[in-house]
Amino acid sequence: MENQEQKKRDTNKIYFLIAVIVALLGTNMYLYFQKNKSDQRIVTVSDEKTALQTELEKLETELDQANNSTTELSTELKTKDDELKAKIAQLKTALNKGTLTAGELAKAKEDVKQLRYFVGKYTADIDDLMKKNAALTGERDSLKTTVSNVKQLADNLSKVNDSLYTKVKAGAALKTSQIQIGAFKIRNSGKETDVTRASTAQKIKVMFTVANNPIAEKGSHDIYMRVLDPAGNLIIGEGGSFTANDQDLQYTYKTAIEFNGDAKTFTLDWTNRNNFEIGTYSVILYADGYTMGRGSFSLR
Structure with a gap:
């Protein structure tokens, strides 16, 4: 148990x-x-x-x-x-x-x-x-280009205008179609006789015909004459100066003519205060800022 x-x-x-x-x-x-x-x-x-x-x-x-x-x-x-x-x-x-x-x-x-x-x-x-x-920069550059192009166009137009003005001005200047020059002696009676000798020559007559020019200014035009002696020296007459062909020049004699646009013949008389020399003389006429015409005569 x-x-x-x-x-x-x-x-x-x-x-x-x-x-x-x-x-x-x-x-x-x-x-x-x-x-x-x-x-x-x-x-x-x-x-x-x-x-x-x-x-x-x-x-x-x-x-x-x-x-x-x-x-x-x-x-x-x-x-x-x-x-x-x-x-x-x-x-x-x-x-x-x-x-x-x-x-x-x-x-x-x-x-x-x-x-x-x-x-x-x-x-x-x-x-x-x-x-x-970037868009604004592009617009700015485009605007600059446009301004530059417009400026260039304006400059070109200005040059064209200047060129046209020069051409018109030159076209409006009086030109001679023919020029004849003779030497003369003044007698006591006042009668003028043409001569060929330097010792007897006292004055010259420049007969020139202004060509027809419908765009020329109608009215009075100043005519400047330069006389160069046989040595090429300018004979100083009145002693004044003028501008022609973008140059300042002295002249021998100055006068004025009336021009109405049609061809016309004029005569310019110049008396030499000094004696003429033997040789060939050059005569250059100017009007309206440009050369108008030229001729020569010889004395023996």
Whole structure:
């Protein structure tokens, strides 16, 4: 009887030990799984922080690239740039904390998401500004080209007008169709006799015919005469000067004629105050700023 009771007590001890062992195993298994979940959670949080930090660095790089453009930013865009950079710095500081709660991590993710939207809009605004500046630059260059072309056209027209004016002015100047020159001696009676000797010549008569010119100014025209001696020296008469062929010249004699546009013959008399020399003399007539005609005569 005692043996049976002893066996019963031993059996109960065994069952108790088995229950204790099972409980310990269950506890160990629970602690193991809880630790595993905790480790996995830490890994997940760490990965999310890294991803957010990488995203912030990308956003920061995009901002730097946008600001490295040669475009001059407006005050509004500069303010937005400062705000975005400050927000990035704030989020980076938050992510660099040793620990983050689930709420802080969720808020950081939402802030980065919003920041991505604003950075995208900011860079799009800068891109639009660059396109507008490029368009304005193109318009400015086109306008400069147009102004340059107009100026060139105006210069060309001015040159054409000057050329036409010069041609018209030259065309309107009086010209001789023929010129005859003779030397004369004045007798005591006042009668003039043509001569060929230098010793007896006292004056010359220049008979010239003005050609028909319908565009010439009608009315009085000044006629200037230059007489060159056989050595080519100008014989100074009245000692005045005039301009012809873009040169300032002295003349020997000056007179005026009336011209109505039709061909007409005129005679010009000039008395030499000095003696004539042997040789050939040149006579050049000028009118309206141009050479009118020329001739010569010889004395022996």
